[in-house]
Amino acid sequence: MINVEEEIVPMSLFFKKQYNLKKLLAEQKNPQNNFKVISVVGTNGKGSTSNYIYKNLYKNNKSVGLFFSPAFIYHNERIQVNNQWIEDEILLKIIEDSKPLFEKYELTFFEIWTYIAIVYFNLKKIELAVVEAGIGGMKDATSLFENQIAVCLTSIGFDHTDVLGNKIENIIENKIKIVKNNNKIYTTINNYKYDDIFKSFVSNEIIYCEPTNNLTYQKYNQGIAKEVLKLFNIQFDANTNVPLGRQSVLKEDPNFIIDGCHNFNGAEELVKSIKDLDKYTILFASSKGRENSEMVAFLKSKCKEFYVTTFDHFKAWELNLVNEDNKVYDWKQFLNDNINKDILVCGSLYFIPLVYRWFMGGK
Template identity: 25%
Template sequence: MDGDSMFVRDYQAALDFIHGRTKFKKKPTLTTMKLLMERLGDPQEQLKVIHVTGTNGKGSTTAFIRELLLAHGFEVGTFTSPFIVKFNERIALNGQMINDETLVTLVNQVGPVVAELDAELGEQGPTEFEIITALMFTYFGQIKPDYVVVEVGLGGLLDSTNIIQQPLVSVITTVGYDHAQILGSTLPEIAQQKAGIIKASCPLVLGKVSPEVAQVIKAVAREKKAPYYQLGQAFKNQATGLKDGQESFIYSDDSFHKLALASGLLGAYQVDNATCALKAVSLVAQAENFQLQTKLVKLALAQTAWPARMEKIFTQPLVFLDGAHNLAAFEELATMIKSHFNANHVFLILGILADKEPEKMLTMMAKLPNVQLILTDFDAYRQVADPQKLATKLPQAQAISPWKIAFKTVVTELLADESDVIIFAGSLYFVSEVRAFFKEEMDE
């Protein structure tokens, strides 16, 4: 491509092009995505993919899978969302995000095809997420890593990542309420969407779900003749509590008997994510004829890190960031506070998006006797739940905005003891803003 006909000239222009698109179609379909990939030469068909969906736990499960494969000497691509600090994190190789020049090159390859489709399809032209997915498949199609772990953007069935025909294994981590306005309002409806990633004869790993959800997913697996492995049945785990600051657990399946492991990510639910990841990778190992080594499995799970998942950013005072952003994740956070911080006073600083049932989430947290709720706001492209309005409905919550003032108030006026804990949560967008700010402060 010569200098005069470049679609974008620099990194900022590449980002502007991507973010300038509509986020989602009114009616999701895969038609545009199929056309887009076809014109780009269908690079996704050359890749060995592990496809991951679920209401919560997708990102952490992807991180565990990545570490397990890396530990066994493979090159691993990952596709995740949302990013925490920088857009490029969404497309990463061996845990390192792509650089700015690579993104510019990719947009210069994909952009002109998008422009062609815009001209032909008008409003049905590719959306932001379809374009990002196409950039990712194009990139991995060129560098051909051994495996690519692809996280679904939304749902499964009509998600733009779902043009993958033959993944090595599909993983459904959890099924709960999130994005109800797009995916349906009952759990079986949401499960039906997630089950859309199940492909003919491709093994499926299913995490902890309710019986009604399992029934829906099992029916789809049976219909597609997909081997079906459900946590608690085909493979099992048993949490054995905190050891040396890690979640320890015992894993068993048909190839490992009572294997003692530990997760580098905190929270009982991370034990389930690590367990599903290990089962998925053991199925990959079977299909690809390589042996999993116990020593490497232990090492990989113990060293897995994922930004903003009960991530400790300060020890004095003890400050964590957690991406809990819907009811199911808040239930996990509440369980985590009960099991790990029952003897501590916890200040929960929350910034929540308005479309996430904030009142239900807060009512649940307000029941914890050792938790003090501080409601705040942050910069978001979507509407943030009004902290003042929420605080009037909950007598035990106080509203302090903006969040930097909320943090300062907690540290200077409210902290009473060295054992007090501060947790930022409520939205991944919120905690990514907090994280970026603190990282910058520390670097100066």
């Protein structure tokens, strides 16, 4: 497996003004349409919902792929087929063989990974893929999958406003317009308040999904997965594991929990899910550009002790710009010193994997 800290696709290609994957795929006669696709969009819960659907399809003998991001520990996690991650040799060979195309079409980081997934899914001759959008929907690289059979729309909130806009109508339009043809849109009952906005952009049937009996925020994601699986006459398995970093309890008594709540809506749901949070010490770190995030004051008001920190990543926020007195400059030492307390480490999905690797490797 290839660690995410190893740069196999240039991170400098994150965003560009022009996106050219569509041109590349057209030149290759649109190989992304050789298999059916379930598109998953939303502000929070995309990875969990995708995982629930994918795992249950595989358990019921479907030839199925999964594409999601970001990777947690290994690059290979992003692209899976039938419960197996893409092999190192194949991943590296696809990248090496495709470099001239990446350069010719000046693909972005996410376009490159989307293309790798398409090549691999065709190599494995899958019949169906669960595909999580990167940012938004209709302008996302994953909108190029035309052989769509359903859309899942998870929670809706304000995130990536620099790309999607700062009005809820703009955000909804960008996400929901990924739908193709007359496909149904499956969303949580929590989004019913946006029904009029939905219908102003699409005429597709919208299925509002009831949550399951799960005690965490995953009940909404499970509810969507449960309804989608009915398309295949598959009963949802409530014991399906959720991906790492989603309210993952690494230790009990005292508790050590990690969660990638990287926006305000995610923080709200996390707070509702953890019992006796007022007894916890929270360590929080976010991404660049979010130094003034309202999450800081919100989380601080919900726990016993609150601290902010930063981490070694080019997307990490500038700690000195954060308006919070309790700053931690060595998060590993801080966690070592406080390991006998109930701890919640949360924030950026680029930070949480670092904490997980530290914890599993010994303190």
